[in-house]
Amino acid sequence: MGATKTEHFTSKQNSIATIAKALGHPARVAILEYLMKVDSCICGDIVNELPLAQPTISQHLKELKNAGLIKGNIEGNAICYCVDEKTIARMLQYLEAINQKIEMKKLKCC
Amino acid sequence: MGATKTEHFTSKQNSIATIAKALGHPARVAILEYLMKVDSCICGDIVNELPLAQPTISQHLKELKNAGLIKGNIEGNAICYCVDEKTIARMLQYLEAINQKIEMKKLKCC
DNA sequence: AATCTTTATTGTAATATTGCAATATAAAAT
DNA sequence: ATTTTATATTGCAATATTACAATAAAGATT
Numbered sequence: 001m002g003a004t005k006t007e008h009f010t011s012k013q014n015s016i017a018t019i020a021k022a023l024g025h026p027a028r029v030a031i032l033e034y035l036m037k038v039d040s041c042i043c044g045d046i047v048n049e050l051p052l053a054q055p056t057i058s059q060h061l062k063e064l065k066n067a068g069l070i071k072g073n074i075e076g077n078a079i080c081y082c083v084d085e086k087t088i089a090r091m092l093q094y095l096e097a098i099n100q101k102i103e104m105k106k107l108k109c110c
Numbered sequence: 111m112g113a114t115k116t117e118h119f120t121s122k123q124n125s126i127a128t129i130a131k132a133l134g135h136p137a138r139v140a141i142l143e144y145l146m147k148v149d150s151c152i153c154g155d156i157v158n159e160l161p162l163a164q165p166t167i168s169q170h171l172k173e174l175k176n177a178g179l180i181k182g183n184i185e186g187n188a189i190c191y192c193v194d195e196k197t198i199a200r201m202l203q204y205l206e207a208i209n210q211k212i213e214m215k216k217l218k219c220c
Numbered sequence: 221a222a223t224c225t226t227t228a229t230t231g232t233a234a235t236a237t238t239g240c241a242a243t244a245t246a247a248a249a250t
Numbered sequence: 251a252t253t254t255t256a257t258a259t260t261g262c263a264a265t266a267t268t269a270c271a272a273t274a275a276a277g278a279t280t
Contacts, residue, residue, distance in 0.1 A: 003265055004238065009136035010142040013143070021134030025268085026119035026127040033123070036211050043227060051118040056269050059230055063267095077226050077277040085212045092209055095202040101146050102195045113235055114268065135238085154256055166239050170257055173237095187247035187256050 018029045019091050022067030027052055028060050035070065035083050129201050132177030137162055145180065145193050148207050152188045 006014055022028060027050060034049055035041045043061060047054045061081060064070045069089040073080045116124055132138060137160060144159055145151045153171060157164045171191060174180045178197040183190045 001248085004135060004137075005161065006136060009140055013136045016173055017136040017139050020130045020132075020139075022130075024127055024131030024134040025114060026116060026123040027114075027268090029127050031132075032117055032208070033206045035210060044225085047227095051115065052268095053270050054227075055229080055271080059268080074277090077132045077224095079227065083208070083212060085209070088205060088208055088212065092205040093204070095198060095205065098142070098146060098193070099195070099202055101181055102193060102198065137238090153258095154255080157256095158226080162238095163240050164257075165259080169238080172258085184247095189257065 005060065016091070016094055018067050019069065019087060022063050022069050023091075025060065027057070028064055028069075029062060031057070031064065032069065032083060035081060041081045042075075044078065126201070126204055128177050129179065129197060131172055132179050133201075135170065136176055137167070138179075141167070141170055141174065142179065142193060145191060151190055151192045152185075153191065154188065 030050055031046055034046055043057065047057050050057060065072060070081050070082055071084045140160055141156055144156055157167050160167060175182060178194055180191050181194045
């Protein structure tokens with residue numbers, strides 16, 4: 001059929017996948033990195049920085065926001081976007097747990 | 111057009127996105143978790159474990175392999191798949207770096 | 221109030237992903 | 251040698267994603 005069978009997986013699996021999926025596009029990785037680099041973080045800057053049209057960037061920002069990776073505050077007619085540390089931390093902890101398990105069992109196979 | 115403009119981003123951004131994208135599906139997260147849980151890691155087991163058809167799982171395994179998240183050894187007529195710790199570590203380090211930067215600048219905006 | 225600036229939304233075309241039935245491949249067991 | 255077991259590939263339909271032009275919305279500036 002073509003649609004992800006979300007309902008067959010745990011909510012944790014789905015939520016990790018959602019975060020990872022949002023990180024799964026180089027433009028969104030670049031946006032995150034840019035938001036980290038500058039102190040003021042306004043969409044217009046990003047449009048000047050990246051080789052993508054303004055609607056495309058707006059859409060990528062929306063996806064990052066839906067996944068909880070960034071948050072945005074309205075400041076006058078501009079919007080201040082910045083990285084949401086909680087979601088980064090969640091993903092980080094997940095990978096740390098995997099990493100620890102790998103070290104513990106030290107590859108019985110492969 | 112619809113195709114990701116890979117060429118406009120750095121190879122690091124693309125490679126992080128590739129790893130994240132492979133993690134960006136709950137079935138692939140579940141496969142990774144299953145590979146971690148069991149000691150023997152053979153595709154047939156995964157088919158019994160997950161509510162997806164064998165070709166679908168085979169395809170997900172291929173994508174995880176292409177992204178470097180798992181590696182597979184042929185063992186007789188079965189294949190022993192397991193998590194590739196190097197790629198997990200790369201993603202982990204990337205997120206750790208972001209996390210540290212966030213802590214350093216402690217949110218000048220938002 | 222008219223205009224400018226900044227961001228979002230809509231519509232649409234191109235492309236990619238997801239999922240599976242059917243089939244292929246290849247080693248193991250009989 | 252045939253059959254069984256384990257995995258991969260092909261082909262295809264359904265759906266999702268990516269990108270952008272055109273347009274809308276909403277606060278700021280004049």
